[in-house]
Amino acid sequence: MSGRLGVDIGGTFTDVVRLDLATGALLSAKVATDYADPVGGIVAGKTKVSTEREAESLHHATTLATNAILEGKLPKGALLTTKGFRDVLDIGRIQRPVEGIYDFNIDNPEPLIPRALRLEVAERIDAKGEVVAPLDEDAVRAVARELASQNVKSVAICCLFGFVNSAHERRIAEIVAAELPDAEISLSSAVSPEIREFERASTTVIDALLKPILLPYVSRLEERLGGDGVGQVRIMLASGGLTAPTLAGGQPAAMVNSGPAAGVLAAANLGRQMGLDDLVTIDMGGTSLDIGVVEGGRPVHKYEGRIAGYPLRLPMIDVAAVAAGGGSIAFVDQVGYIQVARESAGSDPGPACYGRGGTRPTITDADLILDRLGESFGGEGGFRLDREAAAAAMRTEIAEPLEIGVDDAAAGVLDIIQARMAKAISANTLEKGLDVRGLPLVVYGGAGPTHGAELAESMGMSRLVVPYLAGNFSAVGLLLCPLRWDISRMILRRIDELEAIDLAFQIGALDQEARTTLDAGGADTADLTTRWIAHMRYVGQSYDLPVDLGEPWQGELQPDVLDELIVRFHDLHQRRFAYRSEAETVELVQLRVSVIGTERDYPLPSGTQQGDARQGETRAVYFTAHGGRLDASVWDRRTLPSDWQVDGPAVVEGEGSSALIPPGWRAETDEWRNLVMTRTGEA
């Protein structure tokens, strides 16, 4: 019973890691995701990492929620809303996506609920929460009957100003529940109790539509794993914490993008152990590059994101996805320029070198052609990469049309994708007011380590960390995550109208509610810490800043807490926006409370790796910054002892990735078996 399992179900692979709680030993496995029976896939994957059937616990992230939205495989749902406002979901904020500026075929997505199922009821509450028009209950009943006849599986309820006064939403829910006893219901006042009706409705609708998928999934998961010797099942949320399966299933919008969040959390945790408090993370897989930022030892959070173009307003670890991965497809455009498409070959057919029928050249093909990847890249249980197929695709699609050599074609493809990735990473950190230069880059995902050092160099970064289990890093993060539940309340009042005691009362109530929720969900609520933040702004501003005084909630507040909040807000505003305006009135927009359990430290492997590092053949590897091939020593990652070092050009292969050490860089292994690279000089 001393093992803890982390299972991250991705679109292509299911990653399983096992932490021996006694020794700190980490084992990992990758199995193909079983779409027909994902839970069965977990049970199968579990046997791959250990012969021990029992496990203390299993921590789980899944892309099931994300994929259901991306692929549009959602159940039939309805939206009930205030009369006059059913089109809010369609109109949105009006602004088309930035990709559509010069391409009139690119749109914001159509609403997840069609207009015919967005129904209005007469009722109106004003900005102060006062009822301007009473709820027409007969109308609600009639609408609910209509929905029942249409076999609707779930209902989202979003009334204007429902976050100020939720009485109408709750009454509508009662009537709907009576008429449609089997339908799932989500209330905007519970899912996202914040101002701005479009973002709130969008989040509520996503939540409602995911429930009929995720609720049965988590209960099946808990039941089958319980029967298979697993003590406790915990589900990852995008906020960076775990919760009980029934709670997660009851608010499934919070499960969207939880896997990538676990990766950033693991990087932050590892960084703290290594004494690196600020860093940038990149996770490069087959289809996307996920970028995260860690500041002061904690992942940067955001409070609104998007999934498939739909706003999702919940607290989440900030992960920005860019369409650039190993499977990204290269082509020559009509005027003879090499381009890399947003489109990915995915896993099926995958890059040409997978030998599954892909004929269009990808980044992975370019890496293989230029010997940046070995042919046996997949490792044990993996597969041999087909060099001929890669070269043939590159020749037909790029080299021949341009009348150049295959190597030159592949080199051009890499230059372009790396420049695009570097721009995306730099731009993303700039938006947070950070300069990437001087920060370390933590690199993981199957394709990340191959490009990490070159990317870092082009961005002016000089330190790189490739964790030991870089290919399964998000699953490792799952092992460490604390229990967590987030809850918030809209305040929207000038801070000079508030008293410390009001604030304390509100925080106390939210804290109690969060703990009660966790408790009711069957989670162990001992050893929980409560943190709170206040979202603040100058009156009239349309955006706010999260102010954290840093002190955990202990049941009371100092009398001068409001003054302290104001000072912190001015300081934070100065830091983020380069000015402060002390003459202006400050408004407290939102209070947010998180109850958080204990995060486990990144495991230090017991004992050191014995024996000599195994060196393979030297091979001529292409390095982008050098612009040509260099003889590089090739090493087997699994055999590297903990005080090993090598100067580039070199390649370290194994554990699901191939890490390139360019000339001018030195790589060392540390006590966590990380590969730490430092730039030592000009190449």
Place this chain on the structure above:
Amino acid sequence: MARSKNKAAKASDVRARVQSQVVRYALELVAEDMAVTLMRTARSTVIKEVQDLSCALFDRDGRVIVQSSHAPMLLAGSTLTMREALDALADRPLEPGDVIIANDPFRGGQHLMDVMMISPVHLEGALIGYVGAVAHHSDLGGASPGGVAGGLRDIFSEGLCFPFVKLYQAGLENRDLFAMIENNVRAPHKTLGDLRAQAAACLTGIRRFLEVVGRFGLKTITDCNDMLIAETEARLKAGIARLPDGVFVGEDTVDDDGVSDRPIPIRVKVEKQGERIVVDLTECGDQVEGNVNCPLATTLAAVQYGFVVALDKHVCPNHGCFNIIEVKTRKGSVVDPERPAATAARTNVSLKVQEATLMALAQMLPGEIMAPSHAQISHVAFVGTEPGTDRAFIYNDIFGGGAGARPAKDGRDAQDTHLARFMNTPTEMIEHEYPVRVRCYELVPDSGGAGTYRGALGVAREVEALTDKVVFSRYGDRQKFPVKGADGGGEGRPGRFVLNPDDEARSLKSKGVDELRRGDVVRIVTPGGGGYGAPSERRVDLLADDLMNGKITEGHIAAEYGEAMLDKVKAWLAGGIAAE
């Protein structure tokens, strides 16, 4: 031997092209960094959230190399502004750390609210290029905030107009100029804050530009600049090569200028002969008394945008656009007005120039261009005093309308299109801040043009005044002349402003000022987009879907698609329901 030499030359050519792309990304990041700095440090929502701004890098001759991807409306403006700037500054060389401010609509500017700043970039004492940042300001003094009110008749009533003067000298603020501005605007902390943010963007741009030069070397940057301009030209030329020779005309009409009721003709004549393209706008109407006059920079942006989206969406929007597409205008016309024309509501002309350009191109590229869109912006303001206080409130709002249908799909309802890029204000934010009640915010059924593919629906919002003496000022358009369809598609329905729609409804002028009493309701209806292709070719299931979703009515189907089609739709629905 000759063959392998050829191959080596090809390889070097491809390497140079790849290099230019790598440099393009690096330079675009500089422009993005400028934009982020500007958004981060600015005060007003229109810059911070709506992102109505653009940042650009220029070479030493003032040619645009790259721009940040924000507002396409500002596309060509910077090229023209820079040309005028170099003229104006010919005898006053710029020193490192200087920042020039300009917004003169008659010398390369857009309209007064779009303020441009330019700074030189020096390397070891030698000028190597410029950086520029343009941003939309909310107020620069004048007769009404942001020049929103219809009926303003000259530029003097619209606000401060900066010739090319130094706002910063050698990195230091020109305090006299700042004091002058501060004394003439309604919310000085916002305006000055936004101006400082723009200057900060320029200074960031200089630093970052020099870093990129340091990384690649000046020679590489200079070579790549030439290549990037040449690439844009090559892309546009390749696109133009697909166009047939001949003269193709696109036409649209602006309702009026808000002073008189006279319609204003917009006529775009595209003349193609071999490799040469001339876009002749000389037959557009004369400049008008009202504020819809469209300065030349915006006119050029409208034409260039049309060509970029029609020919190659991968075009890097730089000086190459300027070289390839020759635009002829007539001084004193509504698309190239002369001082002292009022220009605040120029979008109501520029969007129609852009639509007419696309209409001409659609004839040259059959089946490739979307149907015309609403091509107007309705800007409304409700101004009054908060009840029980003496605090003034100003509720500003902007409305787009329906986009045209695409050659293979319907228009996406109620989203911004083409040159126009903005964001709405949420109902809850409006009611939280202002003494008004929003009674509905909804799509307008039947407003999109009929067709094989349907034009997008317009939107409507009803606003009730909760206090007396609320001044409703606005400018809108497309309330008289509907949006055309394409390739046999039907017209979109015009917009309108209605007072008290439920009770003695009365139509209001598209551009004007009225006073509301407590309880008065204004219904703002925006136009729908044009349809694409013959209505008779529309799939029955798409019509049934629209009918079920209340986006069209039975009456509309009968009128636009025919009674026979309505019967088919009903039969389909009956069958569909039976099948379930």
